[in-house]
Structures are given as structure tokens and as C-alpha cells.
Amino acid sequence: xxxxxxxxxxxxxxxxxxxxxxxxxxxxxxxxxxxxxxxxxxxxxxxxxxxxxxxxxxxxxxxxxxxxxxxxxxxxxxxxxxxxxxxxxxxxxxxxxxxxxxxxxxxxxxxxxxxxxxxxxxxxxxxxxxxxxxxxxxxxxxxxxxxxxxxxxxxxxxxxxxxxxxxxxxxxxxxxxxxxxxxxxxxxxxxxxxxxxxxxxxxxxxxxxxxxxxxxxxxxxxxxxxxxxxxxxxxxxxxxxxxxxxxxxxxxxxxxxxxxxxxxxxxxxxxxxxxxxxxxxxxxxxxxxxxxxxxxxxxxxxxxxxxxxxxxxxxxxxxxxxxxxxxxxxxxxxxxxxxxxxxxxxxxxxxxxxxxxxxxxxxxxxxxxxxxxxxxxxxxxxxxxxxxxxxxxx
Amino acid sequence: xxxxxxxxxxxxxxxxxxxxxxxxxxxxxxxxxxxxxxxxxxxxxxxxxxxxxxxxxxxxxxxxxxxxxxxxxxxxxxxxxxxxxxxxxxxxxxxxxxxxxxxxxxxxxxxxxxxxxxxxxxxxxxxxxxxxxxxxxxxxxxxxxxxxxxxxxxxxxxxxxxxxxxxxxxxxxxxxxxxxxxxxxxxxxxxxxxxxxxxxxxxxxxxxxxxxxxxxxxxxxxxxxxxxxxxxxxxxxxxxxxxxxxxxxxxxxxxxxxxxxxxxxxxx
Numbered sequence: 001x002x003x004x005x006x007x008x009x010x011x012x013x014x015x016x017x018x019x020x021x022x023x024x025x026x027x028x029x030x031x032x033x034x035x036x037x038x039x040x041x042x043x044x045x046x047x048x049x050x051x052x053x054x055x056x057x058x059x060x061x062x063x064x065x066x067x068x069x070x071x072x073x074x075x076x077x078x079x080x081x082x083x084x085x086x087x088x089x090x091x092x093x094x095x096x097x098x099x100x101x102x103x104x105x106x107x108x109x110x111x112x113x114x115x116x117x118x119x120x121x122x123x124x125x126x127x128x129x130x131x132x133x134x135x136x137x138x139x140x141x142x143x144x145x146x147x148x149x150x151x152x153x154x155x156x157x158x159x160x161x162x163x164x165x166x167x168x169x170x171x172x173x174x175x176x177x178x179x180x181x182x183x184x185x186x187x188x189x190x191x192x193x194x195x196x197x198x199x200x201x202x203x204x205x206x207x208x209x210x211x212x213x214x215x216x217x218x219x220x221x222x223x224x225x226x227x228x229x230x231x232x233x234x235x236x237x238x239x240x241x242x243x244x245x246x247x248x249x250x251x252x253x254x255x256x257x258x259x260x261x262x263x264x265x266x267x268x269x270x271x272x273x274x275x276x277x278x279x280x281x282x283x284x285x286x287x288x289x290x291x292x293x294x295x296x297x298x299x300x301x302x303x304x305x306x307x308x309x310x311x312x313x314x315x316x317x318x319x320x321x322x323x324x325x326x327x328x329x330x331x332x333x334x335x336x337x338x339x340x341x342x343x344x345x346x347x348x349x350x351x352x353x354x355x356x357x358x359x360x361x362x363x364x365x366x367x368x369x370x371x372x373x374x375x376x377x378x379x380x381x382x383x384x385x386x387x388x389x390x391x392x393x394x
Numbered sequence: 395x396x397x398x399x400x401x402x403x404x405x406x407x408x409x410x411x412x413x414x415x416x417x418x419x420x421x422x423x424x425x426x427x428x429x430x431x432x433x434x435x436x437x438x439x440x441x442x443x444x445x446x447x448x449x450x451x452x453x454x455x456x457x458x459x460x461x462x463x464x465x466x467x468x469x470x471x472x473x474x475x476x477x478x479x480x481x482x483x484x485x486x487x488x489x490x491x492x493x494x495x496x497x498x499x500x501x502x503x504x505x506x507x508x509x510x511x512x513x514x515x516x517x518x519x520x521x522x523x524x525x526x527x528x529x530x531x532x533x534x535x536x537x538x539x540x541x542x543x544x545x546x547x548x549x550x551x552x553x554x555x556x557x558x559x560x561x562x563x564x565x566x567x568x569x570x571x572x573x574x575x576x577x578x579x580x581x582x583x584x585x586x587x588x589x590x591x592x593x594x595x596x597x598x599x600x601x602x603x604x605x606x607x608x609x610x611x612x613x614x615x616x617x618x619x620x621x622x623x624x625x626x627x628x629x630x631x632x633x634x635x636x637x638x639x640x641x642x643x644x645x646x647x648x649x650x651x652x653x654x655x656x657x658x659x660x661x662x
Contacts, residue, residue, distance in 0.1 A: 144496045184493035188500045232489065306557060308582065308600055309509070311453040316557025317580050352511030352624055353491055354454070362562060369557045388556040388578045392587045 043070040043115070050120040053084035054380040058327065059341035060360070061089040061301055064112050065096065067348045074115045075365060076346055081119040083371060084378025088121055089175070089300045089341050093129035094159050095145055101133050101155070104162060113170055124217070124300065124339070126175040127160055147187025150195065153202040160203050165210035173215045175256050175300060176203050179222035181239035183232050191234045193242035200251035218243070218252035220300050223260055223275045237272060237282055244290035254338065257283055258301040262312040266326035277302065277326055284336060296338045302326065303342040307354035317388060320373045327377060437482050440637045441504055446484045448473045449503035451491045456606070456661040457509050460488055468661040469507045472526060475653055479644040495520065498631050505630045505641060512627050521632050523642045525625030526654065531560055532604050534589060535596040537615040544621060548572035553585035553594035560598035563622065583607055590614055605662040
């Protein structure tokens with residue numbers, strides 16, 4: 001019987017061309033090599049977590065969408081939970097999700113939402129970045145991703161509504177655009193408060209129809225003193241006033257604000273010609289004049305920078321002190337404030353410029369001293385040890 | 395014995411030799427053709443707006459700083475020197491960091507000179523020149539007792555600024571080498587003071603801070619050794635190859651004739 005089988009095999013072997021045998025050998029070697037390759041790091045969800053915090057207003061802006069590895073997204077959110085922040089602001093670019101009209105790729109957004117939910121963290125979503133198909137002159141290649149022609153407002157609104165519907169109950173706060181008072185953020189065009197008001201109008205009803213509980217946040221404005229007619233942008237106070245005059249009040253539920261301390265401490269007096277942390281109070285004053293006084297404000301970007309070179313930066317030690325004092329000041333004085341989000345937790349890759357000095361964690365997950373300071377504040381821990389040596393010769 | 399296989403072999407050899415000679419000739423011709431110096435496109439083609447438009451974020455002393463009506467600094471002088479070398483007028487456009495790369499894409503500027511480090515993620519859109527300055531971390535130690543590398547630090551005392559890049563680097567090093575004593579200070583200048591006054595064996599600070607500090611203590615004999623590299627380079631739009639080549643040549647020329655060092659010494 002066995003000899004018959006061997007005979008059959010020999011017959012079969014003589015019928016297979018020689019190069020087929022080599023093909024199969026190569027295939028087998030490939031399979032063995034593939035099985036030997038190390039498995040990429042995995043990011044199983046694990047047990048659902050909750051954020052332990054005594055300061056629920058503490059929030060941080062993240063940059064997770066550009067992260068390639070799932071485990072890094074998970075690690076970031078774990079560290080944010082451990083820091084005591086229960087909310088993040090995250091960017092969900094239209095250009096990433098709807099690369100072809102009507103074709104949505106939610107994979108990255110789903111991944112972020114899934115891990116945030118597992119860590120017990122809420123998300124405020126920021127919308128922006130225009131896909132090529134929605135820009136009128138993409139062939140010339142001179143328009144930037146921030147260029148949204150008025151013809152595409154409805155397409156953008158459709159996307160926002162799809163997002164609101166998909167994440168209803170999970171992501172219920174959506175910021176429409178970013179800093180439209182800067183020419184660069186408005187696609188290198190003259191800034192246009194009335195145009196932005198029309199964008200809010202286009203988005204508001206479809207988003208609410210898709211998710212009745214959604215809150216639409218008007219875009220935070222860049223703190224700037226650019227005068228009327230400047231090619232770079234427009235003073236945020238002037239822009240907000242113009243936005244209200246264009247009738248935008250009915251088309252947003254929360255005002256998002258960007259307020260940075262730059263070189264001044266958080267308690268420094270605000271002024272129309274001064275950029276500092278309490279500039280948020282001037283924006284609040286304008287809101288009081290034009291809008292429902294009960295409408296809340298969320299600060300979606302704030303903080304100090306500790307670059308050794310930037311003129312608008314402070315020293316790392318000052319940055320820590322100012323950030324903690326800012327949280328305390330806001331808690332004691334701003335009853336209209338919902339969230340105070342600091343910029344920024346971590347970049348996926350370094351910029352090699354002063355923006356790196358806004359981060360709490362390096363790209364390779366080294367925690368900076370400011371992380372520990374905010375953690376101690378948010379979780380109500382006592383800190384007393386001296387952090388640095390006295391100056392030599394003192 | 396049949397002579398045909400030999401004839402075939404000789405014929406094949408002749409054919410191969412002919413192909414090889416033609417290929418060699420072609421390669422030599424290509425090399426010589428490319429070695430001929432030809433005038434590049436005229437400057438007005440390289441800079442179609444009739445001037446060199448340089449984007450800069452003038453908020454980084456001593457590289458670029460803005461006053462109410464003027465800009466000054468190392469990069470401003472470098473931009474002017476490049477324009478002079480190329481033979482064209484120059485205009486600086488001051489903007490925030492966030493808009494620098496987009497301004498190249500949107501053709502708002504011809505190039506950006508603004509403490510930009512070569513970023514691999516940007517190389518689809520921009521082309522960088524060779525670096526003009528390295529802003530990495532340096533170990534500063536007395537010449538009499540030099541500490542050149544991380545490994546020399548074991549059992550020594552290292553001073554640095556609390557919360558800075560040097561602080562992060564020192565914490566990483568502590569995991570890799572024999573322990574050394576760390577002395578964090580509130581300011582990087584205090585870390586350098588500590589070395590100068592003998593409280594520490596070396597200070598870890600960024601190169602710009604070190605150079606600025608040493609301008610005030612010219613008599614202090616020190617060694618300054620780079621331990622990380624952050625090279626600053628000029629960025630141009632990816633499809634403006636001729637302009638990039640002309641600017642790179644001009645930068646090389648400034649480096650060769652000593653003007654770049656001269657400008658550097660003026661500010662750092």
C-alpha cells in the first residue's frame with residue numbers, strides 16, 4: 001500500500017515542472033519568515049476606567065488624530081486620565097475622514113472615541129481642514145487645507161451632521177472651525193466674520209437634526225491685536241463683535257475661547273491692547289452685550305510656553321506656577337466658565353520649534369514637570385518639596 | 395574539433411566589448427556634460443515677484459525680532475546677505491509660526507528662514523537647504539577638566555535648567571550610565587554659573603544660551619561639545635528646484651567666504 005503511495009507521489013513529482021517546486025519552497029520560506037516577524041504592539045481596551053479628579057474643569061487639548069500607533073493613543077489617554085483631566089479637545093479633520101465625497105472613513109475617529117470612552121474621558125471635537133474635492137481650485141495647488149469656499153459650506157455641514165449622528169451621546173460638543181480671525185486659518189483670504197456667521201448657520205440646523213443633544217461651539221478666536229484691514233487677521237474683540245452683528249448668536253450654543261498668558265501671570269489685568277490670560281473676560285463682556293447671558297464659555301486652548309528662545313515664552317518654573325494659578329483664578333472668578341483646556345498634551349512628532357514647549361509630554365512619553373504639577377492640582381495632592389536649587393552664590 | 399563554438403564565443407566577446415565601450419562612453423559623456431558650468435536661469439525667473447520674499451516669525455531673539463518698524467537678528471542679516479549674494483532686493487514678511495509652512499505652499503513667500511529644523515514630515519511640500527546653525531544641547535565644562543560626552547559624566551555633577559530639554563536629557567542619561575549628581579536650577583544661566591563657580595563639573599544647556607552666556611565671560615576657558623543636534627535650515631517650495639539650488643549655492647558661498655561666521659559672531 002505504502003509503496004503504491006510513494007509510486008504515485010513520484011509520478012506526481014515528475015509531472016510538476018521544476019520551477020513550481022522552487023516556487024513552493026520560496027512560498028514556504030516566506031510563510032516561515034512572516035511567522036517569525038515580531039508582532040506589533042497591541043492595545044487591548046482592558047477594564048473601563050474612570051477619571052479621579054477634584055477639579056472637573058481641568059481639560060487638555062490633544063493631538064491624537066495624527067498618531068499612527070493605536071497604543072500611543074491609548075497611552076496618551078491613560079496618562080491624561082491619571083493626570084486627572086476628564087475632558088479632551090481633539091481635532092477631527094474633514095479632509096482625513098471624507099477623502100472622497102460621500103465616502104467616510106471613520107476608523108481613526110472611532111479608535112480615539114473607543115479609547116477615550118474606555119478611560120472615562122469626554123471629547124470636545126474640533127472640525128476643520130477641507131478635502132481637495134471641496135476646494136474650488138485644488139488643481140493649482142495654492143489653496144491650503146483651511147480654504148473653504150462658500151459653495152462647499154453645505155458639504156461641510158453634511159459632514160458635521162454625519163459626525164454628530166455617529167457619535168451622538170459620546171461626543172456632544174463640536175467646535176466649528178479654528179481661529180477664523182487669522183488670514184492663514186481662513187485659507188489665506190481676508191478674514192470675514194459675516195462669512196463665518198454663514199458657515200455657522202449652514203452647520204447648526206443639520207447638526208441638531210442629526211443629534212438633538214449636540215452643542216455647537218463657535219470657533220475660538222486667536223488672541224491678536226491685528227487692526228482692521230490687516231492682511232494677517234483681525235483683533236479677536238473686533239471680530240467677535242462683528243460676528244454678533246452678522247447675526248451669529250442664533251447659530252451656536254457655547255462660545256469657545258483661546259486665551260494664552262504669554263509672558264504675563266494669570267492675574268494680570270486685561271486690556272484691549274494687551275494679550276494675556278484674562279483677555280477671556282473681555283470676550284465674555286462682548287458676549288454679555290449681544291447674547292444670552294446664560295450661554296457658557298469653554299476655553300479650549302490656554303497655557304504658557306517655556307521655549308528658551310520665543311519672546312512670548314516664560315521659564316519652565318514660571319510656566320508651572322502660572323498654569324496652576326490660572327486654574328485657581330478661573331475657579332474662583334469665572335462662574336461662566338465650563339472647561340479650561342490647556343494646550344497641548346503631546347505631539348506625535350516634534351516640531352523642533354517653540355510649539356514643542358507647550359507640551360506636557362514629549363513624543364517619546366517623557367513626562368515633563370508640568371504634568372506632575374497639574375496632576376497634583378487636579379487630584380488634590382499636597383506638594384511641598386523644593387523643585388530646584390538656589391542660584392549659585394546665593 | 396569544430397571551430398564554430400570558438401567563433402561564437404569570440405563574436406559574443408566582441409559584441410559585449412562594443413556594448414561596454416558604448417556604455418562607458420555614454421557615462422563619461424554624461425558626467426562631462428553635467429560638469430560644464432552653465433549660467434542658471436536668470437534671477438528674475440528664480441524670483442518672479444522681482445524680490446526675494448522671506449517669511450519669518452520674528453519672535454526668536456537673537457535669530458529674528460521685530461520692533462515697531464523694523465526686523466533684526468541673525469536670520470534677518472542672513473537673509474540680506476543671501477539676497478546680496480544673489481543680486482536681488484529682499485523683503486521680509488513677518489508671521490506666526492503656524493503660518494510659515496502654509497505661506498510657502500500658498501506662494502506668499504519664496505522661502506522661510508525662521509529657526510526651522512529639517513522635518514521629514516514636511517518633505518513632500520518643501521525642500522531644505524544645508525543647515526546654517528545647530529541649536530542642539532551642549533555640554534559646557536572647564537577646559538582644564540573637560541567633559542566631552544555623556545559617558546564622561548559618571549560620578550560628576552551636572553547642572554541644568556529645571557523642566558528644560560536638558561532636564562529631560564539628563565533624566566534619560568541617568569538610566570543609561572553610572573550615576574551622576576544632578577543640580578537643577580531655575581534658569582540655564584544659573585547652571586552655567588554653577589560650573590564657572592565650581593559648584594558643578596558640567597552644564598547641559600542649548601547652544602544658543604551657551605554662546606550668549608560665553609559672550610559675557612570671554613576670559614573663561616571652556617569646552618563646548620554638542621550632544622544633540624537641532625540644525626536650522628532654509629525651506630523652499632518643493633517644485634522650485636532652481637531657486638533652491640541658487641539659494642543653496644549662495645549659502646555655501648557665504649559659508650566659504652566667512653561671511654556666515656561673521657554674521658553669527660555678530661549675534662551669538
